Amino acid sequence: MSHLLFIEANDSTHQSKSLSSQMNNAFLASYRKEHPEDEITILNLFEERLPFFDLRLAKSAAKLFRGETLDQEEAEQAERLQEYLNRFLESEKIVFSFPMWNLSVPAPLHNYMDYLAQSGQTFHYTAEGSVGLVTGKRVLLLHSRGGDYSTPDKIESDHAVRYMQDILQFFGITDVESIILEGHQQYPSQAAKLIEKALSSCEKAGMDF
DSSP states (O other): OOEEEEEEOSOTTTOTTOHHHHHHHHHHHHHHHHOTTSEEEEEEHHHHOOOOOOHHHHHHHHHHHHTOOOOHHHHHHHHHHHHHHHHHHTOSEEEEEEEOBTTBOOHHHHHHHHHHOOBTTTEEEETTEEEEOOOSOEEEEEEEESSOOOSTTTGGGOOSHHHHHHHHHHHTOOOEEEEEEEOTTTOGGGHHHHHHHHHHHHHHHHHHO
């Protein structure tokens, strides 16, 4: 039995029928059918409302990791951060579902990745530079964007998938796959076909992941 951590960075509370939600549902339905014994944890970052990762929280987390004494407020914040980090580290399979917002990822997802980026736990510094500490994980990115950012003139503007790939590699994770739905708003005449292809890919990924 494996543990799948499904991290949703889609504001599904206010847009329950979004394409991102359809991709999620296609993947999860297929995954549950193919892996009935696996444990699945769904983490909706818009519902979690994580406190903003600021310098105070960063210092509190570092003190907790070093075993130093924290005051009550520091302890509460740092222990909550550590809970999210432990859940990530203890999961063998991880899915990130997120749309492109203003050329990048939604703010709750970026904030969550800051929670995970803890020196000594997901990476550490050496004389040759930083080294990732996270191994043995399989990651899938489910991503949607209305424009086509795979063309030569737009590819450099993709700071969403590229960011996620870079930060995961920074942690040491190299087994990262992606399913990208793009161009359905830019090419309305092709929208139905693009959506169908993406949902089919999500369904297949659920079987194989």
